[in-house]
Structures are given as C-alpha cells and as structure tokens.
Amino acid sequence: MPTPQPGPAAPPPGCPAHRLYGPEAEADPMGLYEKLRAEHGAVAPVLVQGDLPAWLVLGHRENLDVARTPSRFARDPRHWRDQQEGNVPADHPLTPMTAWQPVCHLVEGVEHERLRGAITESLERFDRRGIRRYVKRFADLLIDAFAQSGKADLVEDFAEPLPMLVMTQLVGAPESYGPRLVEAARDMIQGTETAVASFEYVSVTLRELVERKREVPGRDFTTWLVEHPTGLSDDEAVEHLRLVLIAAFETTANLIANTLRMVLTDRRFRANLSGGHMTLPDALEQVLWDEPPLMTVLGRWATGDTELAGRRIKAGDMLLLGLGAGNVDPEIRPDATEPVHGNRSHLAFSSGPHECPGQDIGRAIADTGIDTLLTRLPDLELAVPEDELQWKSSLMSRHLVALPVRFTPRGSTVTGSTPVPRSAAQPPRTAPTAVPAAGERPAGRASWWARLRRRR
Numbered sequence: 190m191p192t193p194q195p196g197p198a199a200p201p202p203g204c205p206a207h208r209l210y211g212p213e214a215e216a217d218p219m220g221l222y223e224k225l226r227a228e229h230g231a232v233a234p235v236l237v238q239g240d241l242p243a244w245l246v247l248g249h250r251e252n253l254d255v256a257r258t259p260s261r262f263a264r265d266p267r268h269w270r271d272q273q274e275g276n277v278p279a280d281h282p283l284t285p286m287t288a289w290q291p292v293c294h295l296v297e298g299v300e301h302e303r304l305r306g307a308i309t310e311s312l313e314r315f316d317r318r319g320i321r322r323y324v325k326r327f328a329d330l331l332i333d334a335f336a337q338s339g340k341a342d343l344v345e346d347f348a349e350p351l352p353m354l355v356m357t358q359l360v361g362a363p364e365s366y367g368p369r370l371v372e373a374a375r376d377m378i379q380g381t382e383t384a385v386a387s388f389e390y391v392s393v394t395l396r397e398l399v400e401r402k403r404e405v406p407g408r409d410f411t412t413w414l415v416e417h418p419t420g421l422s423d424d425e426a427v428e429h430l431r432l433v434l435i436a437a438f439e440t441t442a443n444l445i446a447n448t449l450r451m452v453l454t455d456r457r458f459r460a461n462l463s464g465g466h467m468t469l470p471d472a473l474e475q476v477l478w479d480e481p482p483l484m485t486v487l488g489r490w491a492t493g494d495t496e497l498a499g500r501r502i503k504a505g506d507m508l509l510l511g512l513g514a515g516n517v518d519p520e521i522r523p524d525a526t527e528p529v530h531g532n533r534s535h536l537a538f539s540s541g542p543h544e545c546p547g548q549d550i551g552r553a554i555a556d557t558g559i560d561t562l563l564t565r566l567p568d569l570e571l572a573v574p575e576d577e578l579q580w581k582s583s584l585m586s587r588h589l590v591a592l593p594v595r596f597t598p599r600g601s602t603v604t605g606s607t608p609v610p611r612s613a614a615q616p617p618r619t620a621p622t623a624v625p626a627a628g629e630r631p632a633g634r635a636s637w638w639a640r641l642r643r644r645r
Contacts, residue, residue, distance in 0.1 A: 206234040206242065209485070209509070215582040218484055222247060222514035231498035231518075235509070237584060238282045241271050243488065243507040244500065249518040249536065251498050252510050257541035259297050261495050262508060264543055266295060268490035270505025283584075286487055292428045294543055301542065303419050308429055309546045311413035315359065320550060321557045327354040328561040336565070339598035340572060342591045343562075344446050349375060351558050352441035352551075356434050359550075361409025362398050370394065374438045395430045399423050433547060439586070441551040443482035444473065446589045448559055450578070451476055453571045453594065461528065469556055471530060478522075478529050481537035483586050484513035509584075512536040566596045 207225060208214060214221050222245075225233035231248030246252050255262045266287045271277055277284065289295055293304035328351060335341040350371045357367040369390070376387040398411055400423065406412040410433070415426050451458045451472070458475070461467035467475070489508040496502060515536045517525040529535075538545035545551075563569065572593040579590040 206236050208236045208240070209243075209245065209584055210238050214584075218582055218587055219513060219517070222511060223517075226514065232500045234500075237487075237507075237509075239277075241276060241283075241507075243509055244497070244502060245485070245509045245511050245514070246497070247511045247514040247518070248498060249515040249521045252512065252515040252536050253540050254497065255489050255508055256510060256539050256543065259542060261492060262489035263297055263492050264295055264301075264489060265289065265297055266488070266490060268492060268505055269488075269507055270503075271507070273505065283487065290428060291425065292432055294432065297542075304421075304425065304429065305542070305546070307414055307417040307419045307421055308433065311410055311417060312433075312547055312550065314413055315410070315550070317549070317553055320355070320359065320553050323355050323358050324351070324554050324557040325561055327351055327358075328558045329565070332562060332565055333601035336599045336601055340593070340595045342593050343449050344442075344589055344592045347558070347562060348445035348449065348592070349438075349442045351445065352554050353434070353438045355554050356437045359410050360398065360430060360434065361402060361407045361411045362394075366394060370434070371438075374435055377435065391431055391434075392427060395427045395434075396423065399426045399430070436545070437547055437551060437554075440482035440545070441554050443480075443586060443588065444476065444551065444555045445558055446592060447480040447482070448473055448476045448555065449562075450589060450592055451480075452559075452563070453569065453592070454575045454578075467528070467530070469560055470552070473552060473555055474531075474533060474535070475528055477537035478516050478532075478535045479525075480587075481512045481516060481535065483537075484511075485585050486510040486512060486539055487585060510536070510539060512539065565599065569594050569596045 207221060209221075225235070225245060226247045229247075231246070231251045233245045233247055235243050235245045237243050246255055266272065267289050269277070269287065272287065277287065291300070291304075293301055293308060296304065328347075331347050331350060331354075335346050341347065350368070353371040353374055354367040357370055358364065362370075373387040373390050377384050377391065399415060402409070402411045403415055403423075406416065411426070411430060414421060414429065415423075421429070452462065453459075458467075458472070462469070462472055487507075487509055489510065491502045491504050491506045491508065493504045494502070497508075502508070516522070519525075521534075522529070538548040572595040578592070581588045581590050
C-alpha cells in the first residue's frame with residue numbers, strides 16, 4: 190500500500206467537513222463514517238456541536254496509533270485550542286465531557302498511573318464467579334417482574350437495569366440504592382432537563398457511601414478503593430466511583446441490548462449460535478466488532494504539530510476515536526459481513542493506557558445476563574417488525590430505544606432473595622388466563638436456546 194502523501198489540515202475545496210451531529214449523523218452514523226472514509230481516507234475533518242472543528246479517526250491502525258501515544262495525543266482537555274481561545278462556552282453540550290477534572294481518564298503520566306492503578310488493582314480483587322452469581326440473581330429478579338406477562342421491553346426491563354444493579358452490589362451500596370441509581374444514570378446520559386439534579390444525586394449518594402466505608406469497611410470495590418496504598422482523597426474516590434458506575438452502565442447496557450437484537454433479528458447470527466458454531470462469548474465479541482457500545486470516544490488533543498495518515502494535525506486540535514468506523518476498516522476487514530471468530534483486536538474498549546479497565550466485568554455481566562434470559566425464556570421473539578425498531582444517536586453512542594419481545598408466559602423463579610423494588614423494573618402485567626408452568630412451552634415451538642445449551 191503506498192504511503193499517504195501529506196494533505197491539507199482542512200478539507201479540500203468543494204468537500205466541506207461533515208457535522209457529527211444533526212439528522213444525517215443521528216439517522217445513520219455508520220453510513221456517515223463510510224462516506225467520510227471514501228472522501229478523506231483514514232482521518233477526516235469533521236465538525237462537532239457549535240461547528241467546532243475536530244478530526245475523526247476512521248482507520249483501525251490510526252485509532253491504535255492515537256490511543257497508544259499519549260505523548261502526541263493527550264487525554265488532557267486543557268490542550269484543546271478552541272477551549273483555550275474561549276470558543277467553548279460553559280453551557281456547550283460537550284463541556285461535561287471536556288471540562289478538565291483530576292480523574293484518571295483526563296490526566297497523563299505519573300498522576301494517571303496513580304489513579305488508574307487504584308481502579309485496576311481494586312477491580313482485580315473481585316472473584317469472577319462471585320460476580321456471575323450476582324448477575325444471575327439480579328437477572329432472575331428482573332425476569333420475574335415480567336415473566337408471567339408474556340411480553341417485555343428488553344431495553345427498559347432488562348438491559349438497562351441489570352448492569353447498575355450488579356455494580357451497586359459490587360461497590361458495596363445497599364441494595365435499595367440500585368433502582369434510583371439506574372434512573373439517575375439513565376437521566377444523566379440522556380441529558381434531560383433534570384440531568385444536573387441526577388448528577389447531584391449520584392454524587393451525594395456516592396459520597397455517603399465513601400464515608401460509610403471508611404468507618405465500616407467491607408469486601409467491595411469502594412472499600413478497596415479508599416484503602417488503596419495510593420491514598421485517594423474522598424473527592425477522588427467519589428469521582429472514580431461515579432466514573433466506573435456510569436461507564437459500566439452505559440457500555441454494558443448497550444452491549445446487552447445490541448446482542449439481544451442480533452439474536453432476535455439476524456438469522457445467520459442465531460443459526461451460528463443454535464448450530465453450535467458460535468458460543469455466547471463468541472457472539473459478544475462479534476457484537477463488539479459490529480456494534481461497539483461506544484461508536485466514538487471524545488477525545489484526544491494534539492500536544493504539538495504532527496501528522497496522522499497524511500493529515501497535518503496542529504497543536505491543540507481535537508481528535509475523536511472512531512471505534513465503530515475502525516472496526517470495519519477495509520484494511521483489516523475486507524468483508525465486514527463475515528463473522529470474526531476468536532478475535533479480540535476490535536476497538537470496542539479502546540486501547541493504550543486509557544483502555545477500559547472494567548471490560549472483563551462488563552463481559553461477565555452481559556454473558557451471564559443474556560444466558561439467564563435465554564435459558565428461562567427460550568422462545569423469545571421480536572414483537573414488532575425489525576424495521577420498526579428505533580435508535581437514538583449521539584456523538585458517542587447509538588442506543589436502541591426499545592426492544593419489545595413476546596414469549597410464552599412463565600411463572601417466577603424461587604430465588605430466595607428480596608425482589609427488586611418496582612422502580613427497577615416494570616410491574617408485572619396481567620398474565621393471560623392460561624399460564625403455562627415454568628419451563629413449559631407450547632407444542633411445536635422449538636427452543637433453539639435449549640438445544641444450544643445441550644451442546645455446551
């Protein structure tokens with residue numbers, strides 16, 4: 190492949206930078222990425238909210254280059270030239286993500302190592318089998334809330350609440366915190382009118398938790414964080430607890446929803462699972478290639494004048510990691526429709542020193558949660574035509590709004606646990622008159638998931 194020749198820092202005449210917001214970007218972000226790739230190659234000039242300029246990194250190799258070289262492309266937003274020049278007002282939509290804070294994903298060097306070390310070493314103390322037991326328990330409780338109705342929205346009733354309920358347990362918070370934290374996290378990410386109030390609620394709740402764990406330690410992430418030898422202050426512990434909780438909620442909820450959609454709508458995907466050609470962990474990795482939980486990561490900032498894929502990048506320029514675009518880069522996936530087996534070189538969790546530290550916990554929540562759901566409700570099917578499914582897109586991610594399904598009504602399991610409060614899941618709807626016993630299904634209706642499990 191010939192070496193790219195240096196190009197202009199701005200798009201060529203007659204080829205304006207595309208906005209990464211607005212109707213076109215929201216309707217079909219992947220289509221826009223391919224349009225940009227065709228026009229500009231591996232690195233494209235784009236505009237973010239307020240028509241502020243940035244570079245979108247579309248190539249797989251180029252994404253790795255940016256993510257792995259913080260000396261050239263720093264995570265610290267104080268390098269952003271537009272911010273230095275006063276072009277980013279306090280109420281700008283990106284301010285919550287670009288305002289500098291002393292947290293591990295916005296610092297570099299020794300300070301990054303100190304803060305990141307506290308998180309990774311605390312996360313590594315978890316017993317993975319214990320995590321899966323929590324997931325199974327909460328998944329069963331959520332399923333119990335709708336199992337008798339024969340229908341559910343797997344986004345609102347399952348994919349969104351499950352990660353936060355599990356993480357609430359892992360951080361050592363009282364179980365009653367879970368439902369409200371689910372609501373608050375959803376509200377913060379969607380940027381509603383009450384997002385600021387939800388942010389405050391999460392902050393106050395986590396500060397109370399940190400203070401309690403300093404007085405009464407436990408075997409949980411919060412305790413391990415505050416007792417870590419790096420000596421985090423209460424403010425640092427609260428900031429990093431919030432970072433872990435929100436990151437786990439956003440990415441894992443998307444991964445669960447995207448995987449379930451693929452299972453319900455993609456015949457080849459489902460055939461590979463039911464035929465034993467693909468395990469559920471394989472399926473998760475395929476979804477991480479095709480529909481990563483975060484499509485774009487904001488941001489990196491050039492520490493000096495440099496070059497990337499033939500583009501002249503100026504000091505202070507903002508770069509966006511195009512995780513979704515990089516995963517379908519023709520240089521590494523000539524045919525993006527072909528399945529990728531046993532390959533974890535996708536960009537779904539980024540790379541380099543800021544790679545997601547909790548990705549294995551996210552995989553465990555998604556894997557165990559989906560397995561529990563499909564085992565208990567093996568005849569799940571989409572309740573609406575596939576083309577009626579709706580998405581909500583933002584600069585960083587693409588969310589499935591709802592995933593309505595129907596199935597044979599079943600009774601609840603006997604978990605021996607306190608049920609999840611009603612605010613964490615939809616109240617059980619009125620079940621049909623004839624409710625089959627748990628595990629029963631109508632004659633002639635095959636349970637493909639049960640067949641798969643017998644092969645495992």
